[in-house]
Amino acid sequence: MPSTTLSGPRLALGAGLVVYGVILFILIGAVPGGSDNSGYFNEARLLAQGRIHVPMRELAGIPAGGNPYLYVPLGMKPAVDRPDSLVPTYPPGLPLMLVPASWVIGWDHAGDLVLLVHSLAGLALVFALGRICGLTGTWSLVGAAILAASPLYLITSLQALSDVPATVWATAAVVSAWRSRERPGWALAAGACISVGFLVRPSNFLVAAPVLLAAGLSPRRLVLVALGAVPGVAAWMAINLAAYGNALESGYGAIGNEFHGDLVAGTSLYYLRWLPLLLSPVAAVAPLILLYVRSIPRIAVVLISWILAFLGFYSAYRWTHEQWWFLRFVLPAAPAFIVAGLVVLCRWSDGIKGPGAGTLRHLLPCLVVFAAVVVEIGQKGPFGEARTIGHGERKYGRVAAWLHAHVPKESALVVLQSSGALFYYTDYTLLRFDNLSPSVLQEVRASLRSRRQPLYAVLWPQEQGILGKLPGTWVKTASIDDVTVWRCDWGS
DSSP, X not given: OOOOSOOHHHHHHHHHHHHHHHHHHHHOOOSSOSHHHHHHHHHHHHHHTTOSOEEOOOBTTBOGGGSTTTTOOTTEEEOSSOTTEEEEOSOSHHHHHHHHHHHHHOHHHHHHHHHHHHHHHHHHHHHHHHHHTTOOHHHHHHHHHHHHHOHHHHHHHSSSOSHHHHHHHHHHHHXXXXXXXXXXXXXXXXXXXXXXXXXXXXXXXXXXXXXXXHHOSOHHHHHHHHHHHHHHHHHHHHHHHHHHSOTTOOTTOSGGGGBOGGGHHHHHHHHHHHHHHHSOGGGGGGGGGGGGTXXXXXXXXXXXXXXXXXXXXXXXXXXXXXXXXXXXGGGGGHHHHHHHHHHHHHHHHHTOOSTTHXXXXXXXXXXXXXXXXXXXXXXXXXXXXXXXXXXHHHHHHHHHHHHHHHSOTXXXXXXXXXXXXXXXXXXXXXXXXXGOOHHHXXXXXXXXXXXXXXXXXXXXXXXXXXXXXXXXXXXEEEEETTEEEEEEEOOO
């Protein structure tokens, strides 16, 4: 059992968390933004009001029934039982965390608080995982530093996404389960962590495999784990029933259609290419822990089952290999990757003999962390995107503020990328341009002109081409960073 006294590595971890917290505080932008980010905030606001449905903002004479997604912002979907209402798409775990955070610090920074706390907790938990897996304090500190420098961890720490919270609760579940062999009460805590993780992201059920292996197959501990997990599953089912009319129906709908066996080979190659860069080359040596399965069977089996559960599940998912940042889906396995790799390196260093062996063993953690961090921050594209993502997310709020100040409140806005954020920040009627067919456009034109309602378009750089498909003459009225706002002149 690791010592509970304040050792040098623990003090270094505390200092590192303070420094990392300051960096995150400067860079973070966990606010309503794109689909996921705005979806979580729109859901959180509904939950704070004690409801799960919200009315669509329809144009007069154009009900949603004929074109249900015309008025639907990203991150939401039409309610099955109420054709004029919207319900959230995403799981309720992160929104449920945003609600109490808003009581403490207000809605403007609720996401910042939740993500900041989870990001720092994730680093501390990797340190704890390393210690219970037999690593020294120094090697465990190396693991925390490697995770902190990962572009994948950074980009999901600086915006309102569920990946870092999912990682934290998965790691906390395994650490708690490990400790349950000494104190069975920890098994209940492990189940509670599974419960929260499941609410954050239902695929976090995959951590059940390493949790059960870490806890051992004692009936008493298994019952305690199950009892701890029940509240989260029950809450998830209750919210699903209210939102979608079925306790087992999620906002994703037929998610099984997104998984295809023929994607496994390509995704596996994508793992091999990117994970050693995003989680450092330490991740590449993690599978070698199987060489020590006889000497450290519990450690090896728990860590490998953890890795395989997430990598195997998402290897068939259509989005995993689309871009490097989509590997955030397997981020909950990152602690296992890092600690397994460090266990291999530590075991290898312990076997070094001869003159200078002691010096090399002392220097090796420093060399490993230096090389790992250099590789991670050396990914100029990913690391640059990660570092600036928070500022980019705050752009949605700046666009909303400009619209509030300059666009009449009765206006309708043609949108897509910004639809979720503008639904959160404003009360405008939003028209998704991917649902504006020629016939619908004629109805929109007639409705707006008859009531003298203005029409604007709010477009991101990749959306500029849509103007050529819309009727009327469009006049550029503003640029907010690289987002442009256009006013429609229908003509005669």
